[in-house]
Amino acid sequence: MIPPPKIRPIFALAVASLLIVPGAARAQTASSDFNDDGKVDFNDFFLFAGAFGSSGAKFDLSGNGKVDFDDFFLFAQRFGAPPDAPAPDTFRELQTRVFNRNCLSGSCHTSERRAGDLVLEEGFAYENLIGVKPGNPAAAAADLLRVDPGHPERSFLLTKLTGPGPGQGDLMPRGASGLRGVEIDALRAWVQAGAPRVGLVPDAPRLEDLSTDLAVRFTPPAPPERGIQLRLGPFGVPPGREREVFSVVRPTLDRDLLVNRVEIIMPEGSHHFILYLWTGRTPPPEPGIRDFDPRSPMGIVDIFNRQFVTGSQTSATAYAFPDGVGLRIPRSAVFDLNSHFINLRGRETLMGEVYVNLHEAPPAAALQAVEPLFDSNFAINVPPGQTTAISQTWTARQAIKVITLSSHMHRHGERFTVETLRDGKQIYESTDWDDPEVLNFNPPLTLQAGDGLRYTCTHRNQDRDAPLRFGFTSEDEMCIMFGYYYR
Known part of the structure; x- marks a missing residue:
């Protein structure tokens, strides 16, 4: 056995706590087996005690930049367990089983796309959620936070997952059935427990054995x-x-x-x-x-x-x-x-x-039969580091009544507008390329033969070394106006 170092008095109680950690709560990661002997025991504890108060990365189990009691409590949970068993940690399960699999697969809440100015990637999610005001104006006006520790009812994250109110946007994640009940229950229990960054929330359902087959959730x-x-x-x-x-x-x-x-x-x-x-x-x-x-x-x-x-x-x-x-x-x-x-x-x-x-x-x-209105501008050419607006005109060949207009761009699209040719009046605007406005006209917008619509797309090429052009992949761009009309 490694000779024990001189241990501070506070560790006398700590040693006793190691002896009474319930077996069911013990779990382990290899990082706690500091001497690599295949088990987590007092030899590892004495090494940990010697590093207590330092910034040694090997002993910083919580990843907060210092070796302190956060790390000790994690070590206590892992004491006596085999080194290859994962430590029980509710937020890590939520990150891997909920955020990674539901919020990043469509590139929504990634550092590149930042939908709603929210990044839920590992290493960013916690700071982007805890105590942060949401960007949604209706939620901010209701004094909600993205996550209000201890208060699920004031946490906009749960609101978005269970049924947002007027002006609070769509149910998330976008899909036919949303998250499964057990996933929402785990999030709610974690928030209710104060949204801890590390450690196990006893009341939170465990997600480690949850099936990840998307077909299970899609109805x-x-x-x-x-x-x-x-x-x-x-x-x-x-x-x-x-x-x-x-x-x-x-x-x-x-x-x-x-x-x-x-x-x-x-x-x-x-x-x-x-x-x-x-x-x-x-x-x-x-x-x-x-x-x-x-x-x-x-x-x-x-x-x-x-x-x-x-x-x-x-x-x-x-x-x-x-x-x-x-x-x-x-x-x-x-x-x-x-x-x-x-x-x-x-x-x-x-x-x-x-x-x-x-x-x-x-x-x-x-019923009067409607016809689709569909027009695309292919002349997209935005040099690196620049923002460019392009316009194109669509002309009615005979008198028509427009009932719907919408737009389509990709992620570099910042603004889409439509104005009438006869008077230059703007009748449509969307600044959300991923969920563009669908505008219904009641009464219909009447255009005479020769009248038309001018639509303008604004694209920003902020993250490419090559010109941004029209194309079909998510990294290319588009500028499309569509809708319906009848004669």
């Missing part, structure tokens, strides 16, 4: 009572990758459909989904998952064989057309479903899947 929607349901996938997206796919679907229809409501449901991790009608003169591809290669000339050509029908950038979208109008789906329709999932920060395969419900209007409804 497909029921098909519409009247109408059709379309499905794409599932398909796998490996860690560190993004994947864009297409899939042809040929529904069996005995009549044209007039659709008055659309639902799009998909798991977290989606960048976008678009439903197209195949309109090309060439036969459509066979059904099945088709990977899109932006470098392939044929992949680009196929874009002009499709007509936009509807789409979504969020995991749960429900859109109802105004009274008296609807989307006409021809009996002969062949759909091409397009989905793009991102798993750049994930540590396991992400399963992509999309369901689309097209709800048919009641038989007695006399």
Whole structure:
């Protein structure tokens, strides 16, 4: 045995505490086996006692830059356990089992994207949560904090996970079912216990054996009572990758459909989904998952064989057309479903899947058929370190009534505006590229033949050494205006 060093009086009580640590609470990491003899015992304790009060990294189990009682209490939990068993630590379980797997897989709360100015990566999450005012104005006005230790009811993190109120944004994480109940219970118990950075919260459910299969949490929607349901996938997206796919679907229809409501449901991790009608003169591809290669000339050509029908950038979208109008789906329709999932920060395969419900209007409804408005500006060229605004004009060929406008950009997009050509009046603005405004006009916006809309995209190239240009990956950019109108 290593000769014990001269131990301060306070450690007399500490030694006694090591002898009565309950076996069920003992767990261990290899870092506590300071002499590497395969066990954590008094030899390791004497080494630890000799380093107490120093800044020795080997003995700094809590990672706070000094060897103090935080480290001692961790050591006491680990005393007597085999060195390869993980120490029980509630926040570490929340980080690895909740934040890493639900908040980073779609690159949302990463240091690059900083959705809501919140980073939940390891090493950043705790400081970004504890005692920090949320960026959401409604939550800040309600005196909520992201995490208010000891007060789950005043912690905006839990509000976002269980049902945000008016003005507080969408339920998180974006998906059909959100977190599982046991994950939310663990977060709530941790906050109630004061949100400790280290150590085990006895009342918090353990998450170490929790299944990580995304399919368990994703609940497909029921098909519409009247109408059709379309499905794409599932398909796998490996860690560190993004994947864009297409899939042809040929529904069996005995009549044209007039659709008055659309639902799009998909798991977290989606960048976008678009439903197209195949309109090309060439036969459509066979059904099945088709990977899109932006470098392939044929992949680009196929874009002009499709007509936009509807789409979504969020995991749960429900859109109802105004009274008296609807989307006409021809009996002969062949759909091409397009989905793009991102798993750049994930540590396991992400399963992509999309369901689309097209709800048919009641038989007695006399609906005016709407048409899609879809226009893209390809002239994006932003030098490194610069911010550039580009504009393009869309002109109505005959008198129309616009009922909806929205936009699409990628992560370098800072602002999207639309103004009318006849008077230069701005009618649309969005500064959130990931969740852009969907503007419904009531009454409709009337445009005469020759009238038009000018849309402007502002992109900032702050983190690339090469020019930012139009492209299909999440690191390229887009500038698209879309919506619906009728004649």
